[in-house]
Amino acid sequence: MTDGPDWRPVKRVRAFEEVVAQIEEQIASGRLRAGDKLPGERALAAALGVGRPSVREAMRVLEAMGVLVANPGSGPEAGAILAGSAGPALTGVLGLHLGLANFAVDDVVETRLLIESWAVEGAARHAGEADLDRLHAIVAAMDDPDLSPDRFNELDTEFHTTIAELSGNALVTTFMRALRDTVRRHQRRAVAELGPDTGALRADHRAILAAxxxxDPRAAADAVAAHLRRAYPQVSRVREDAPSPEN
Amino acid sequence: MTDGPDWRPVKRVRAFEEVVAQIEEQIASGRLRAGDKLPGERALAAALGVGRPSVREAMRVLEAMGVLVANPGSGPEAGAILAGSAGPALTGVLGLHLGLANFAVDDVVETRLLIESWAVEGAARHAGEADLDRLHAIVAAMDDPDLSPDRFNELDTEFHTTIAELSGNALVTTFMRALRDTVRRHQRRAVAELGPDTGALRADHRAILAAxxxxDPRAAADAVAAHLRRAYPQVSRVREDAPSPEN
DNA sequence: ACCACAGTGTGGTCCGACCACATGATTCGA
DNA sequence: TCGAATCATGTGGTCGGACCACACTGTGGT
Structure with missing residues (x-):
């Protein structure tokens, strides 16, 4: 394994990478926290000894990762502010690599099934009364007969996101939402609008909530699996976890 | 719900965002495929009617998302080439938001447990003889008594990644690896080196492989869960999926 | 007290220039 | 003739400067 000189191809370090690394370090060490505001681009460039374009490229990278938002103008809203949720960044990454065929739509749906099944089990165990009320309210709101498709989708997102939150794992919530948005955006581009009629989907929601x-964690997981199979009928690969009749 | 004027805050569209959007569209529509090479920055800027800095910032964004790599110089290796795995990008995003306390280490480990338990069940069902040989080889290689910690870690990564691949879901593989790298990088920064002695870890690997x-998918999942609990003892929150003694 | 206005600082964009690098054609020498 | 040093070319990387639109802020005037 360790035969021959075996050089590494020399690490090319670009200026903006160093800027990103330093900001990352400030974050990791806790010197920069969420809500903090970075110095202005010009000041930062001077402090780091690089040009403003390098600082700007670093900003773009951090912005793409959902770490900061940049606002022009003056006042408390202006400047580069650390904030951010990882969700949109993840959605973007997943969508791009879906387009590049680095993985398939089936993979995404299957992963969402896996994650959301787990999340709903946690929800069935730990949901409090207030949580249940929220879910009931969402389900009821979706029964409005003249609901715009966009609004219907918003409520559907809220339903699933709330369940994910009840698992108590913020990362799972983020993943779940990113996976859902990725699939939705993808099929928006390809196929027509909502495939299955909303009646069946709403019935599924009620079944999930009832579980x-x-x-009943097991029933809840099964209900979620059934729901996703109905919502994404074009996805062929849907595995079972426990009740596998094979072998 | 639709009362009042209800303005949207005006979409600020920056030039580089438009550039990113156009490249994304070319990818989504299949006109740009993995392996393709983009025009030079100057040519692209001219074609899009924007300045070169805007094109460069778009490049940085796409590069941060793991979609392309940029090489200077001349020849077939030079230029902006579409390629990329989503892995490093995901690791970066997760690490940053871990530092920003948008989610906790427990969340990450728990999510990895969830995903890898599922993956190993698939592996137990679908692994072929060649796959098992690969796993056996890795496990055997890790028994070398004078193995550098780095090399040990490489082999450990290979073991878990191979299992994830056997699930047949490329996205799950990517997630699993990103989660693992995120935790590892995080505890590298905080705690000392390898906590548990390698003997127990290697025994765990053997148990996983045996399952x-x-x-036996169920036994394999249990073995993975036990392994992760041993590897990350500092993580308090470790839930069970099926065999929950509570309730 | 109120309002209009210039001042100031922010990010957004662009231009032009130069550098380092890798390649390929060219030229010069043996 | 063949080889090797050299130059030309094109790439991304970096920089400084300049200008713009924007949002706030203080300072005038009314």
């Missing part, structure tokens, strides 16, 4: 209310 | 060989 959560009944504190 | 896969035995085609």
């Amino acid at each position: 959560i209310v009944a504190r | 896969i060989v035995a085609r």
